[in-house]
Amino acid sequence: MSKPPTIHDVAKRAQVSVSTVSNVLTGKRPVAEATRRRVLEIVQEIGFRPNRLAQGLVSRSSQTIGVVASGLEYFGPSRVLVGIEQEASERGYTLILNLIHEPATVDAEAVLAHLITHQVDGIIWASPHIGKHLEQRQEALSRVPAPVVLINHPNASGLIVIDIDNQRGGYEATRHLLANGFQNIGLIAGPPDWHASQMRRQGWELALREAGKEPEQRQIAYGDWSPQSGERAFYQLRATFPELDAVFAANDQMAIGALCAAADLNLRIPEDIGIVGYDDIPEAAFIRPRLSTVRQPLLELGRLAVQKLDALIAGNLQPSSANASGDLLQPLLIVRESSQLRRSPE
Amino acid sequence: MSKPPTIHDVAKRAQVSVSTVSNVLTGKRPVAEATRRRVLEIVQEIGFRPNRLAQGLVSRSSQTIGVVASGLEYFGPSRVLVGIEQEASERGYTLILNLIHEPATVDAEAVLAHLITHQVDGIIWASPHIGKHLEQRQEALSRVPAPVVLINHPNASGLIVIDIDNQRGGYEATRHLLANGFQNIGLIAGPPDWHASQMRRQGWELALREAGKEPEQRQIAYGDWSPQSGERAFYQLRATFPELDAVFAANDQMAIGALCAAADLNLRIPEDIGIVGYDDIPEAAFIRPRLSTVRQPLLELGRLAVQKLDALIAGNLQPSSANASGDLLQPLLIVRESSQLRRSPE
DNA sequence: GGATGCATCTAAAACGTTTTATGCGAGGAC
C-alpha cells in the first residue's frame, strides 16, 4: 500500500511551491484566487490530509487539550467530560484523555509529564483532589509549561479554579429540610478528602448553625458515593443519632441506599424521615418516593473549563487575575416527594 | 521563559551524539553501560522529555488510539470507555477522544479523517450503529489507513467486531420470567435502530417462540433508554397489550420508569407485574423492589477492544480472520425481587 | 528613469526526533 499524499505531492500536481499550498490551507497569507482554487481542487482530488504531528512540531501548537479525569462511572464526572468535549471540539481542539483510577495515590508529576510530552496546548485537571499532598500537587501544576484549569479543587493562588458552588448546594438542601419542619438532620457525606464533599458538609453545617443547631460529629456518617455505602451510613446514623428525622446525602446514589435502608426498617419517607440527595441523576424523579435533590450545571462546568483554558492559551487571561468568586456556577434545588412534609413545624 | 531542553542539549552535555542519546532512551541499539548511565543522569538533571510529535513524525507511529464514543451519560458506554482507557494506558497508548452527540446524523468520514490526521495507530469505534447508512459507514471504516475495532455493531466482513451477547441476555431474561410463571411478557425496547436494541429484542422473541408464544407487535413499546421513556412505554404497553403480566426492559433506567408507572397504577411488583432490566446499574440492587437485571462485562469489553486493536497494530491479527463467535462476551442474569413470583406456573 | 510599493509566489531553514549508513578500534582467526 502506498504512503498517504503529502503537501509536496499537492504542490507538484498544482505546479506551485509547498509554501503556497500551506498558505492556501492555513490562510495565513493571501493567495491569488485562481491558484487557491487549483490547489484546493488537487487537495480534494488526491485526498490530502495534513499531518498534525508535523504541523504541531513546527508551529509549536498541537491544538490539543489534555484532560485528567476520574470517576467516570459516576454521573457528575462523566457529564463534565461531555461538556468539555463539546466545547473543545467546537473550538477546534482535540482531546487527550487520561483517567485516574486511584486518585489518592496518583503520581501527578508523571501524568503531567505524559501530557507535556504530547505537547498539549493546555490541561484540564478534573480529578477531585484527594489526600494530603495538595500543596505538592498544586506546585507541580503551576510548574507545568502549559496553562492549567482546575475543577473540583480548593482555590489556589496562581491557578485558575472553577467549580459548582457545593457549599451553597449543601446549604440550600439543609435549609429546605429545616423549612419543612425537620429538626434533626443527619449528613451522609462523601469521602472526607474530596473537596466537593467538604464543601457540601460546610453548607449543611452553615444551615444548621443559622437555625441555632450546633452540628455534632455523631450526626455525620461517611460513604464512598455508592448506594451500598449510603445504606451502611444510614444504619450508622440511626445508631449514633437516634433522634434522626431527616438526611442530607451528598449524592443521589447514597440517598438511594439510605432510602433502601429506611424501607427495610419500615420507616415512611418523608413522614418519618426526610431525604434530599445531590446530582439529580435521571432516576431520581422515578424512584419511589421521588427524590428531592440538588441539580448541578455539569455540562456548563465542562464547557466553562474549556472556555477558560482557551482564553489562557490565547493569552487573554492571566492566572494571577483569577477571581474565585466569579468562577462558581450555581446549583439548583429540586424539591420532590422525599422531603415534603405536610405537618407544620413544631 | 526558556525553551524546553531537546535531545541535542542532552547530547552536548553528555558529550555524545544525539543518536546515542536516542539509543539510550529507546533501547533500540546497545550502548555501553558507562555512557548509558551518564546520559540518563543528564536527562534527569535537565529534565529532558522527548517530544512525542517529533517521535511520531519520524517513527511513523504515534502510540495513540482514537476512540469514537457516544452516550457517555449512560452506564454502558462510560464503563466501556473506562475499560478502554485502562487497557490502553497499561499498553502505553494514549487516547484521543471523540464524542458523537448525534449518532444518527454523524459524518463518519469527517470523524475518521480527523483521527487519521492525528496519525492514530488505530481506532476503536464504540458509537452504536444508528440509522440506515450502515454499509456506507462500514465502507468508510474499511477504507481507513489504520486498523479499526468496532463495538456494538453488526458483523461486517473485513472488520473486527466485538460485543457482548445481547441476544443471549434478552433470551435469558425472558426465559427467567417464563420460568417464574409469567405468561404475557411485554418488551420495552431501546431505539429500534441501535444494534444492541435489536439483539435484545431478538433474544426476547426467541424465548417466547421456544415457549410456544408467537411475539406480536403490540407486545413491544419503544423507548429511548431514559426513565421517562420507560414510564411512557409501560402505559402504552398496558393499552395495546392488556393481558401484560411481565416486562423485559432493555435497560435499567427504562425498567425504573416502568416500575414508577406501575406504582402509580397501584400494581404490585412482582405479584401483578414482573420486571427484568438490563445493565445492573449500581442503583438496581437498592431500589424497591430490588431490580432483576442482566449484568454485562463492560470493562472487559473495553479492554478486549484494546487487546484486539493492539494485535491488529502489531500485525498479529488479520481483519479477515475475524471469528465473530469468538468475540462475544457473555452477560449474566442477576435475579432479585422484581421478577420472583412465588406462585407456581398455572 | 529610477525608486517605491504591492501582490504573489518561492527556496530554504527550522521543528525534535529516529533511522540509515558508516566509521573506528579492538580482538580473534588464520
Next chain:
DNA sequence: GTCCTCGCATAAAACGTTTTAGATGCATCC
C-alpha cells in the same frame, strides 16, 4: 601481519509541515 567480526559510536538524512526571508514582476510615484 592481514582479514573479519563485533561492539560501540556518529554524521547525516529523513519525517511533513510552517515560517522566514527573499525574489519576481508590475504598477505607481516622484
